[in-house]
Amino acid sequence: MPGLLLFLVSLDFFSAGSAAQTPLQVFAVAGEAVVLPCSLWNRALFDDSPTVEWTRADLKPKAALVYRDNSEVFEMKHQHFEFRTSLFHSEVKDGNVSLRISDVQLSDAGMFHCLKIPMEDARDRIENSTVELVVALNPNIAVISFGDEKMVVECEARCWQTKPQMKILDDQGRTLIGEEMQTEDPGGCSTIKQRVTLQCSAQSRRIFCRVEFPQFNQSRATQILIPGKVFRLSPNKKKLLTF
Incomplete structure (x- = not known):
């Protein structure tokens, strides 16, 4: 993915009933594009159109992106991320639900949560991960x-x-x-x-x-x-x- 900056430090793996570990950190420079990684851990729990919610708890509304029924729910997105966040739609069916943020801003820095909601008969096995975005300015x-x-x-x-x-x-x-x-x-x-x-x-x-x-x-x-x-x-x- 040219033009995208991605660096992994550690990974947060937890699901319903388990304890959170250290969140993954991603580094970005303002003005560039960045990818916050997230994937479906147990692909068998999801159909080809999983429900995915990327949120930041300190925002109201807190959604950076909501994906349902093969499309984004734009009216739920915080205006700060309007026209700047997206998924790799062609890769969602393969389990890649990473969030792409374009034109990164200093105010984008913070903890992002990737909530993956499985099919109805497996709702007790929601997958959740946390990514910390660290943003800096060029010198x-x-x-x-x-x-x-x-x-x-x-x-x-x-x-x-x-x-x-x-x-x-x-x-x-x-x-x-x-x-x-x-x-x-x-x-x-x-x-x-x-x-x-x-x-x-x-x-x-x-x-x-x-x-x-x-x-x-x-x-x-x-x-x-x-x-x-x-x-x-x-x-x-x-x-x-x-x-």
């Missing part, structure tokens, strides 16, 4: 100040639910050591910044910002091109001029 890199033949480059990773490892690298792949800062808003959203001071150079060069999540085996990177011999300071040393 940003910029020159934030310069003067006296030096400049300060800042790498920023905004609103990460889990603190990433951050590196600023030169165009030779060498790590540049800088000052790191972290802030956190009341909702638990962390912003990480790292700043390095560089000497101005006559040669153009690229500086890279990379954030890594070892627990998800994921990383994201961005870069900035710093031209050589094109910057100078205005007389008051507060305005960047280019020519």
Whole structure:
């Protein structure tokens, strides 16, 4: 499935009468598409058109998607997910009831529940699983100040639910050591910044910002091109001029 990001950490398997285990975690970056995995464990309990409900308990209405009688029940879907959630309809009959979310948003993060309701004579064997969606923003890199033949480059990773490892690298792949800062808003959203001071150079060069999540085996990177011999300071040393 091109363009989709999927990483499994652990799986939540439970049904009626059993205890919940650690939920599966899926990592996504805002603006991308992601798949929350879910499948029918005991295929014999379901016909070719199973009833499936994807929900988030903190929403009202709580449905991210409801599937019944071979089609979605659009009027039950929370407007936050309107036109953004779907199943792989051709694969439902084979037991794949994974949820696809397009144009992922930071507010999509949270615990999703996949409820699979079997045929009428097996309603006491409802299958339920939980998937936690972790959402982050791509990092940003910029020159934030310069003067006296030096400049300060800042790498920023905004609103990460889990603190990433951050590196600023030169165009030779060498790590540049800088000052790191972290802030956190009341909702638990962390912003990480790292700043390095560089000497101005006559040669153009690229500086890279990379954030890594070892627990998800994921990383994201961005870069900035710093031209050589094109910057100078205005007389008051507060305005960047280019020519």
